[in-house]
Amino acid sequence: MTAYYNGLVLQSAGARPSVAELRRPEVGPGQVRVAVRAAGVCHSDLSMVNGTIRPSYPLVLGHEAAGEVVEVGANVTRAAVGDRVVLNWQPACRTCWFCENGEPWLCSTSSGVASLENGVTLDDEPVHVALGLGAFAEQVVAPENAVIKVPSALEFEVAALLSCGVLTGAGAVRNTARVRSGESVVVIGLGGVGLSVVAAARAAGASDVIAVDVSEAKKGLAEAAGATDFVVSSDALSKEIRTRTSGRGADHAFECVGRAATIRAAWRATRRGGQVTVVGMGSNDDLVQLSALDIFSSARTLRSSVYGSADPDLEIPRLAEDVLTGRLSLNHLITNRITLAEVPDAFDQMSRGEGARSVVTIGQALLP
Numbered sequence: 001m002t003a004y005y006n007g008l009v010l011q012s013a014g015a016r017p018s019v020a021e022l023r024r025p026e027v028g029p030g031q032v033r034v035a036v037r038a039a040g041v042c043h044s045d046l047s048m049v050n051g052t053i054r055p056s057y058p059l060v061l062g063h064e065a066a067g068e069v070v071e072v073g074a075n076v077t078r079a080a081v082g083d084r085v086v087l088n089w090q091p092a093c094r095t096c097w098f099c100e101n102g103e104p105w106l107c108s109t110s111s112g113v114a115s116l117e118n119g120v121t122l123d124d125e126p127v128h129v130a131l132g133l134g135a136f137a138e139q140v141v142a143p144e145n146a147v148i149k150v151p152s153a154l155e156f157e158v159a160a161l162l163s164c165g166v167l168t169g170a171g172a173v174r175n176t177a178r179v180r181s182g183e184s185v186v187v188i189g190l191g192g193v194g195l196s197v198v199a200a201a202r203a204a205g206a207s208d209v210i211a212v213d214v215s216e217a218k219k220g221l222a223e224a225a226g227a228t229d230f231v232v233s234s235d236a237l238s239k240e241i242r243t244r245t246s247g248r249g250a251d252h253a254f255e256c257v258g259r260a261a262t263i264r265a266a267w268r269a270t271r272r273g274g275q276v277t278v279v280g281m282g283s284n285d286d287l288v289q290l291s292a293l294d295i296f297s298s299a300r301t302l303r304s305s306v307y308g309s310a311d312p313d314l315e316i317p318r319l320a321e322d323v324l325t326g327r328l329s330l331n332h333l334i335t336n337r338i339t340l341a342e343v344p345d346a347f348d349q350m351s352r353g354e355g356a357r358s359v360v361t362i363g364q365a366l367l368p
Ligand SMILES: [Zn+2]
Pocket: 042, 043, 044, 045, 063, 064, 164, 165
């Protein structure tokens, strides 16, 4: 394998990322090298480009990916050359208080940091890799606990989505909110995560899945994901939801935007005693106002879902199985198959709220 490979590098916040020739690091003890075959364009990538998240630069972007193990370092036991794997940007340490308490998604020592150096260089200078991975690249070197084996029958593109967007969305439904058969669900914000919530809610047997977005253009995607209703967001949203839920409001609302206004809309869309699950990551200065009386008398629950409240080592193989058996359908999520050089255009599309997931495919025929 050659010492050089292509990766998508961001020089500074606000800059346009471009493909550069990187020099690969050695594979150390406990590490593996993965040839990336598919990588999804996630909203966190865009947040690093537009400066909402401030990692260190220059930075190899990308973290939602799947590929094939091509080299293993000394003492590696979790993976072997030839394994098909999903990359995990937040591998749990298994020794901190949260891990031992059964909440590995809250691991206090995991490598889920925005950026770190792992020996990748560009023109002999070290560059950082996003979320410990830098997966918009032909290869990634990562610790062995950052790879999760999946069946070789699972397509790389779908496998990639499992590692971030689908785990987040499906985990919010299954682990955080624990949606039950026959319940009604509202989903606000239909990007890759929101559409995963729709698909998982439907798979969980929700009777009504009301998908909400500011863009009418999301209607087709919402229906393909399994939504029973589609509503364009407006000031009259809670009234719209009530008319579709016997006047009560929904049992569950999932907020997949990360804004105070949509968290309030999700709150108002649920029934008395309903559950509001915040999946979107918002900003520190966007305050959610709820009255003390409303909090008491509505008897609602408001909670967040971090990384799907999931243990990825257990949940990703389960999701892979659900995809392979047809219980969970994700094909509608992939709206564009692109090259590394086309990722900046995919960011533009995402900023405009268009499409679902764009997926970079590497080393395989680009499908139309
Ligand atoms: Zn992501």
